[in-house]
Amino acid sequence: MDIDDLSGVHPAWLPPRAFQAIASRRVAVHGTGLLVETVREEVGATVTAGAELVLRLTGEAPSEVGPLGDEGFALYRRDGVTVVLAGAPAGLLHGFFHVVRLGEAAFAGERPVERHVPAMRRRMLDHWDNIDVHPVMGQVERGYSGGSIFWRDGVQRDLARVRAYGRLLAATGINAVTLNNVNVHLAEARLLTDRLGEVAAVAGVLRPYGIRVHLSVSFAAPVTLGGLPTADPLDEGVRGWWARTTARVYEAIPDFGGYVVKADSEGQPGPFGYGRSHADGANALADALAPFGGVVHWRAFVYNHRQDWRDRSTDRARAAYDHFAPLDGTFRDNAILQVKYGPIDFQTREPISPVIAAMPATNVAVELQVTQEYTGQQRHACYLGPMWSEVLRFPLAGRVTVAGLARELVAVSNAGDDRFWTGHPLAQANLYAFGRLAWEPSLDPLSILDEWIDLALGPDADREALHAILDDSWRTYESYTAPLGVGFMVRPGHHYGPDVDGYEYTPWGTYHFADREGVGVDRTRATGTGFTGQYPQPWADVYESLERCPDELLLFFHHAPYDHVLHSGSTVIQHIYDTHFAGAERTVEMRRLWERLAGQVAPDLDARVRERLDEQVRSAAEWRDQINTYFFRKSGVPDAKGRTIY
Numbered sequence: 001m002d003i004d005d006l007s008g009v010h011p012a013w014l015p016p017r018a019f020q021a022i023a024s025r026r027v028a029v030h031g032t033g034l035l036v037e038t039v040r041e042e043v044g045a046t047v048t049a050g051a052e053l054v055l056r057l058t059g060e061a062p063s064e065v066g067p068l069g070d071e072g073f074a075l076y077r078r079d080g081v082t083v084v085l086a087g088a089p090a091g092l093l094h095g096f097f098h099v100v101r102l103g104e105a106a107f108a109g110e111r112p113v114e115r116h117v118p119a120m121r122r123r124m125l126d127h128w129d130n131i132d133v134h135p136v137m138g139q140v141e142r143g144y145s146g147g148s149i150f151w152r153d154g155v156q157r158d159l160a161r162v163r164a165y166g167r168l169l170a171a172t173g174i175n176a177v178t179l180n181n182v183n184v185h186l187a188e189a190r191l192l193t194d195r196l197g198e199v200a201a202v203a204g205v206l207r208p209y210g211i212r213v214h215l216s217v218s219f220a221a222p223v224t225l226g227g228l229p230t231a232d233p234l235d236e237g238v239r240g241w242w243a244r245t246t247a248r249v250y251e252a253i254p255d256f257g258g259y260v261v262k263a264d265s266e267g268q269p270g271p272f273g274y275g276r277s278h279a280d281g282a283n284a285l286a287d288a289l290a291p292f293g294g295v296v297h298w299r300a301f302v303y304n305h306r307q308d309w310r311d312r313s314t315d316r317a318r319a320a321y322d323h324f325a326p327l328d329g330t331f332r333d334n335a336i337l338q339v340k341y342g343p344i345d346f347q348t349r350e351p352i353s354p355v356i357a358a359m360p361a362t363n364v365a366v367e368l369q370v371t372q373e374y375t376g377q378q379r380h381a382c383y384l385g386p387m388w389s390e391v392l393r394f395p396l397a398g399r400v401t402v403a404g405l406a407r408e409l410v411a412v413s414n415a416g417d418d419r420f421w422t423g424h425p426l427a428q429a430n431l432y433a434f435g436r437l438a439w440e441p442s443l444d445p446l447s448i449l450d451e452w453i454d455l456a457l458g459p460d461a462d463r464e465a466l467h468a469i470l471d472d473s474w475r476t477y478e479s480y481t482a483p484l485g486v487g488f489m490v491r492p493g494h495h496y497g498p499d500v501d502g503y504e505y506t507p508w509g510t511y512h513f514a515d516r517e518g519v520g521v522d523r524t525r526a527t528g529t530g531f532t533g534q535y536p537q538p539w540a541d542v543y544e545s546l547e548r549c550p551d552e553l554l555l556f557f558h559h560a561p562y563d564h565v566l567h568s569g570s571t572v573i574q575h576i577y578d579t580h581f582a583g584a585e586r587t588v589e590m591r592r593l594w595e596r597l598a599g600q601v602a603p604d605l606d607a608r609v610r611e612r613l614d615e616q617v618r619s620a621a622e623w624r625d626q627i628n629t630y631f632f633r634k635s636g637v638p639d640a641k642g643r644t645i646y
């Protein structure tokens with residue numbers, strides 16, 4: 001199959017049958033504007049009278065509804081007519097896709113007026129796509145779904161696939177996409193200047209779906225692209241360069257979203273190189289964007305990636321807070337601090353980053369990772385909706401949850417040019433769930449999964465089996481990989497598969513400190529790195545206490561003895577053995593459950609899922625045996641149940 005040809009591409013959650021309920025009805029669309037035209041195109045033929053579905057762009061929402069803003073919509077059904085009202089074209093588009101999601105249910109009985117308004121003003125996917133194939137990272141950094149949908153081997157691709165992608169994203173509520181990798185190499189840096197036409201082309205394709213395009217830029221661009229002697233953010237020449245360059249971007253793309261910057265992080269240039277703060281750096285770019293209504297997403301992922309593993313006083317978990325919390329209140333309004341949900345790096349289990357509560361006078365975006373870098377790389381089925389839901393509902397500051405503290409939600413995309421979009425077909429559910437949770441963080445992740453199953457796999461797919469495979473798959477993945485919140489233990493470099501000491505003696509700051517007495521990182525104020533002190537109460541004390549710390553985070557915060565008794569009643573060492581045996585066994589059960597789907601899904605999809613589940617079973621057994629053997633050899637404590645440990 002030519003990968004630019006859409007004919008073999010799985011329709012994901014927008015198969016033709018999803019439109020059946022609409023196609024069989026008389027529909028009226030009222031209003032003008034690009035996105036309203038998109039709705040008309042989606043609907044096909046429209047009528048002016050006798051409609052059973054009315055989609056109306058109107059300034060006047062029913063009084064009981066309240067403001068709908070730029071993207072919200074109201075929905076009701078009365079006297080046999082289903083009505084969607086929106087105050088702006090994007091709202092009508094979101095309302096339309098909501099009706100698609102509801103299917104026949106949108107046309108049944110009466111429906112009181114519902115108001116749907118997104119909780120997050122920006123719901124953004126970041127692509128870590130390279131233009132050229134990177135010698136180590138490939139075309140897409142941490143991409144597990146084939147190549148980039150934007151570029152292939154140094155050139156822009158046919159954009160038919162991007163159009164289909166925009167349509168899929170709009171149907172989940174996403175409204176912003178960053179096209180290129182946060183690690184900006186020279187080819188991608190040039191998207192800002194002489195390759196701007198490529199960005200404008202993508203923006204043109206995504207615009208009808210209400211999606212704005214953003215770019216990752218290099219902080220050193222004034223030097224590398226502009227030929228200036230410095231990139232000092234306080235230098236007038238540098239500021240002028242950003243202003244002129246940004247003005248040219250907006251000439252080409254009037255609705256351009258803005259910049260994403262990874263600075264002073266893992267080798268990327270940044271303001272520290274000029275003795276300036278990250279607020280100086282972010283504000284320089286924010287000032288260039290402000291006249292055009294653009295924003296800069298400034299990443300808080302700043303830490304020392306060249307630390308000495310012998311140095312026990314440096315704690316990577318502390319770094320983002322130490323760098324950024326003192327700067328609260330000094331960022332421009334159009335600078336958004338983009339904070340990974342956990343203090344380290346997208347691990348299967350981390351506590352919430354304390355930065356999210358530490359900067360009340362700063363616009364904070366929480367960053368998640370849809371691409372499964374540390375959660376099975378789309379070879380393992382791992383539905384992340386429950387994890388994200390837990391993150392978003394976590395009451396970090398008194399009663400205020402992470403969703404309440406965050407102004408925006410951002411995630412690293414898992415999509416590529418794979419025919420199923422996401423490598424593992426079941427990983428589509430993660431992309432879908434991200435959009436839905438960004439729109440409404442209080443949604444139940446298992447109901448979201450239901451929606452995806454219905455739309456993507458159809459009514460014939462054994463829903464019960466799919467739920468049994470996916471509902472707990474994140475916790476299953478957690479159970480056979482790194483235990484009790486300790487993190488990493490993955491193969492260095494590509495991060496797939498177990499290697500308990502893989503990072504233990506490296507400069508990356510990701511250690512577990514296992515010895516013959518115990519395992520885990522002492523991050524307490526009393527005897528450790530003091531990281532627990534970055535949390536508001538009660539968490540500062542809960543995490544500080546060996547007794548009160550939740551089991552799943554114990555080894556993140558404490559160096560616990562192997563015989564320490566958990567809340568579960570088990571000891572640390574027995575918990576490791578038990579969860580690893582149970583987790584690996586569970587993957588065998590997942591593989592068996594998939595057999596029930598035979599004949600219910602397309603043969604190519606079935607074959608792909610089988611192949612992935614076989615690999616998951618193999619890999620989980622490898623994790624089990626390496627982790628259990630490692631800890632048996634360290635601790636000398638045998639498994640109480642006498643199972644095989646090598």
Ligand code: GCU
Nearest residue numbers: 141142182183262301345373
């Ligand atoms: C992880 C990942 C890198 C990525 C980085 C980031 O460390 O392994 O590939 O560049 O996160 O978020 O910037």
